[in-house]
Amino acid sequence: MYAQMVTPETNGDEPSPELAEFQARIDAGDTIEARDWMPEDYRKTLIRQISQHAHSEIVGQLPESNWITRAPTLQRKAILLAKVQDEAGHGLYLYGAAETLGVSREQLVADLLAGKAKYSSIFNYPTLNWADIGAIGWLVDGAAIMNQIPLCRCSYGPYARAMIRICKEESFHQRQGFEIMTVMARGTPAQRSMAQDALNRWWWPSLMMFGPPDSQSPHTAESVRWKIKLLTNDQLRQRFIDQTVPQAEYLGLSIPDPDLQWNQETGHHDFGKIDWSEFYNVIKGNGPCNALRLRTRRQAHADGAWVREAANAYARKHVSNGK
Amino acid sequence: MVECVRAHLGLSICYLLSAICHYPAPSLRLSAIGDWRFPMNEWPLWEIFVRSQNGLSHKHVGSLHAADARMAIDNARDVYARRNEGISIWVVRSADLYASDPADKDTFFDPAKNKIYRHPTFYTVPPEVKHL
Numbered sequence: 001m002y003a004q005m006v007t008p009e010t011n012g013d014e015p016s017p018e019l020a021e022f023q024a025r026i027d028a029g030d031t032i033e034a035r036d037w038m039p040e041d042y043r044k045t046l047i048r049q050i051s052q053h054a055h056s057e058i059v060g061q062l063p064e065s066n067w068i069t070r071a072p073t074l075q076r077k078a079i080l081l082a083k084v085q086d087e088a089g090h091g092l093y094l095y096g097a098a099e100t101l102g103v104s105r106e107q108l109v110a111d112l113l114a115g116k117a118k119y120s121s122i123f124n125y126p127t128l129n130w131a132d133i134g135a136i137g138w139l140v141d142g143a144a145i146m147n148q149i150p151l152c153r154c155s156y157g158p159y160a161r162a163m164i165r166i167c168k169e170e171s172f173h174q175r176q177g178f179e180i181m182t183v184m185a186r187g188t189p190a191q192r193s194m195a196q197d198a199l200n201r202w203w204w205p206s207l208m209m210f211g212p213p214d215s216q217s218p219h220t221a222e223s224v225r226w227k228i229k230l231l232t233n234d235q236l237r238q239r240f241i242d243q244t245v246p247q248a249e250y251l252g253l254s255i256p257d258p259d260l261q262w263n264q265e266t267g268h269h270d271f272g273k274i275d276w277s278e279f280y281n282v283i284k285g286n287g288p289c290n291a292l293r294l295r296t297r298r299q300a301h302a303d304g305a306w307v308r309e310a311a312n313a314y315a316r317k318h319v320s321n322g323k
Numbered sequence: 324m325v326e327c328v329r330a331h332l333g334l335s336i337c338y339l340l341s342a343i344c345h346y347p348a349p350s351l352r353l354s355a356i357g358d359w360r361f362p363m364n365e366w367p368l369w370e371i372f373v374r375s376q377n378g379l380s381h382k383h384v385g386s387l388h389a390a391d392a393r394m395a396i397d398n399a400r401d402v403y404a405r406r407n408e409g410i411s412i413w414v415v416r417s418a419d420l421y422a423s424d425p426a427d428k429d430t431f432f433d434p435a436k437n438k439i440y441r442h443p444t445f446y447t448v449p450p451e452v453k454h455l
Contacts, residue, residue, distance in 0.1 A: 033421070033425065035424075035425045036354050036425050037425075037426065082405075085401075085405070086405070089401075089405065092387060092402055093385060093402075096385050096386045096387065098367070099386070104365060105388055106365045107364060133434040161385075162385070165385075169406075308366070308390075311366070311389075311390035311391070311394060312366065312390050313392075314390065314391070315390040318391060
């Protein structure tokens with residue numbers, strides 16, 4: 001669904017003719033393709049950003065798949081299955097984009113399983129009731145789209161193309177989430193309170209998805225110059241809030257922020273303080289589900305080992321048979 | 324110069340290999356790389372091309388790992404054609420793709436740049452002459 005906490009290293013390259021030409025191409029709106037010359041920091045930053053994003057898609061399947069067997073209707077179950085399958089596809093598009101930069105899939109997966117790679121902190125929260133599936137689609141996928149739409153115009157071709165595919169599909173995710181919320185918000189008092197409860201729990205973590213405030217994200221400038229980040233964390237967060245508040249009003253649900261109010265002067269919503277200590281705590285591995293997510297991924301990887309080996313053996317046999 | 328690449332990946336090993344396979348004989352490349360199809364037990368990478376409708380050519384949509392061609396096609400359907408994006412799929416092992424070198428782009432395509440007489444707009448057509 002999305003990448004966060006990407007802190008590009010400062011550009012260590014001496015200004016060289018290649019670097020100047022590279023920056024000129026980006027400034028002119030040209031797209032950088034896999035085999036073009038690029039500064040090492042651009043490559044490294046992109047590998048990190050894209051792979052974090054890919055890991056987020058893969059781990060993001062887990063909180064949702066928690067409800068596949070308990071979806072309230074057969075249609076809801078089929079939809080959720082399709083959505084979770086999309087997330088796997090998104091992970092794959094993004095791993096593919098990262099691989100064009102010269103890193104192997106095996107290495108990326110190994111980093112995730114070793115706990116070395118980051119993924120979006122939001123997926124370390126549990127899905128406690130069915131309304132959480134609605135809230136994830138509406139808020140988490142909504143935040144992801146907000147972050148990803150600008151990336152469709154990013155300077156790195158394979159990444160931009162993956163983003164275009166992903167954004168098309170995320171739109172379904174967000175709408176199905178909002179529909180779940182609509183049905184529950186208009187349902188029985190119990191359903192309504194489940195919807196409110198889900199909003200209460202997912203609202204602040206969703207705002208954190210955009211990453212730390214710009215004041216604490218000093219490397220944003222370089223990523224902006226390289227057009228691998230087109231809007232800052234705070235800009236995206238503000239857009240998301242402005243977009244979501246009327247949607248919550250439509251649902252008749254209240255956003256759990258007493259300081260939230262429309263500011264006539266700025267033309268935006270003011271909002272309360274985000275508890276960044278919670279964010280950093282989850283990033284460090286202390287969220288409610290960090291250990292569970294990693295354990296589940298490792299188990300899945302181990303359980304699939306025989307399939308990978310068998311497929312390889314079968315392919316080798318057919319190659320050696322000349323088929 | 325035809326350069327040996329593992330697809331469009333900027334892998335440094337490919338540049339090394341391109342030196343080895345300088346006289347491009349595809350069969351040599353295989354022996355030069357040995358068991359390159361299963362590096363570190365990873366399934367090989369395939370490039371995926373999808374024809375969205377009859378009348379259009381297959382277009383590159385991305386890549387994926389698969390043990391063999393059959394699996395590559397099946398997975399390509401699930402990954403790149405979940406929403407009626409295609410009616411036909413081609414898969415090509417990334418290692419079997421050859422590409423021009425982006426660094427040689429200027430000199431390589433240079434011969435096309437100074438032959439403006441190849442374009443119809445080069446010629447002056449008298450306004451009174453029609454259907455030309």
